[in-house]
Amino acid sequence: MRTRARHTDNGRVNAFDLSRLRPRIPSPLEPVEDERFTRRGLTLSLKREDLIHPDLPGNKWRKLALNLEAAAGRPVLTFGGAYSNHLRAVAAAGRLLGFPTVGIVRGDELAGRPLNPSLARCAADGMRLVFVDRATYRAKNDPATRAMLLERAPAGAYVVPEGGSNALAVQGCVELGRELAGRADTVAVACGTGGTLAGLAAGLSPGPGAPPAGGGGRALGVPVLKGGFLGGEVRALQDAAFGGPRGDWALDERFHCGGYARVPPALDAFARDFEARHGLAIERLYVAKMLLGLTTLAEEGAFPAGTRLVAVVTGAPDTPRQDGGAQPAVSSR
Ligand SMILES: Cc1ncc(COP(=O)(O)O)c(C=O)c1O
Numbered sequence: 618m619r620t621r622a623r624h625t626d627n628g629r630v631n632a633f634d635l636s637r638l639r640p641r642i643p644s645p646l647e648p649v650e651d652e653r654f655t656r657r658g659l660t661l662s663l664k665r666e667d668l669i670h671p672d673l674p675g676n677k678w679r680k681l682a683l684n685l686e687a688a689a690g691r692p693v694l695t696f697g698g699a700y701s702n703h704l705r706a707v708a709a710a711g712r713l714l715g716f717p718t719v720g721i722v723r724g725d726e727l728a729g730r731p732l733n734p735s736l737a738r739c740a741a742d743g744m745r746l747v748f749v750d751r752a753t754y755r756a757k758n759d760p761a762t763r764a765m766l767l768e769r770a771p772a773g774a775y776v777v778p779e780g781g782s783n784a785l786a787v788q789g790c791v792e793l794g795r796e797l798a799g800r801a802d803t804v805a806v807a808c809g810t811g812g813t814l815a816g817l818a819a820g821l822s823p824g825p826g827a828p829p830a831g832g833g834g835r836a837l838g839v840p841v842l843k844g845g846f847l848g849g850e851v852r853a854l855q856d857a858a859f860g861g862p863r864g865d866w867a868l869d870e871r872f873h874c875g876g877y878a879r880v881p882p883a884l885d886a887f888a889r890d891f892e893a894r895h896g897l898a899i900e901r902l903y904v905a906k907m908l909l910g911l912t913t914l915a916e917e918g919a920f921p922a923g924t925r926l927v928a929v930v931t932g933a934p935d936t937p938r939q940d941g942g943a944q945p946a947v948s949s950r
Contacts (some may be wrong), residue, residue: 643796658922667933672709675931676813680786688775692717695777708744718744719770723754782812787858794820801834801927805911807903811851814838818864836866839910872910
């Protein structure tokens with residue numbers, strides 16, 4: 618990720634110089650032997666975005682880097698559910714880079730209860746947690762509600778949307794596509810908001826104005842939520858980030874496995890088998906669904922022999938942290 622080292626008058630590096638966190642970028646591209654692919658003449662490689670940074674893995678780094686640079690050390694306010702990976706990543710960035718963070722958390726019933734491990738980690742990283750009822754949370758982008766929520770943050774706070782997906786986040790994900798351009802024909806990625814896919818597709822493409830089959834790789838999004846709304850979201854994110862459509866991308870909506878955070882036994886069994894075959898731990902809510910989709914498509918004969926497939930490993934499974942036990946909520950509404 619492009620980061621600029623900026624210096625204050627006294628020569629100290631500003632908080633938003635992310636390069637001092639030493640991200641592993643470009644992330645490794647690891648070929649794997651998998652007979653479900655090789656017997657059809659396909660190659661499969663894993664783009665190990667999960668190895669970019671232990672606290673800001675995968676698309677968290679790609680999506681936050683330009684936003685944190687824009688925040689330039691100001692307090693950051695953002696939004697998420699009780700188990701949000703995004704909230705955890707912002708809290709960790711605040712701890713590592715030394716800026717205050719505020720998390721608006723969906724569900725005022727959580728206030729006053731012991732924090733779950735995910736929120737406990739946010740709090741341990743110094744994030745101020747503000748619990749809001751679901752109606753307020755839904756209205757978080759309305760100007761009046763937004764103003765009210767901003768009052769809970771230090772003055773001048775920079776706002777990052779839920780899931781971290783905005784124009785800068787999409788632009789940050791372009792670099793993921795560029796790292797793969799010319800090295801992959803189809804690149805599969807799991808989708809929540811679609812921000813990662815929007816940027817990936819742009820980076821894979823040889824450039825705006827190129828014909829759809831202009832030699833760039835194709836991005837394949839696997840939504841983990843039900844609903845069929847994601848195509849419009851990806852188009853809107855590309856409009857915001859680039860002023861129009863970019864790249865060649867498609868969605869396969871069949872692999873949400875019942876919806877967000879649903880992990881039916883068949884998905885778990887698939888993921889365990891993949892772990893045993895390839896010796897890496899698979900995050901279930903996003904990465905497992907993408908791998909299931911890509912493997913199913915290969916088995917359906919969706920790709921011609923010779924196709925170079927890449928699966929983007931956008932995150933890692935949770936690991937329990939030693940210092941983050943349950944704690945009371947620090948702030949509520
Ligand atoms: C591990 C992982 N993969 C994929 C995604 C989906 O990313 P996006 O919301 O940009 O579609 C997320 C959510 O941020 C995630 O945590």
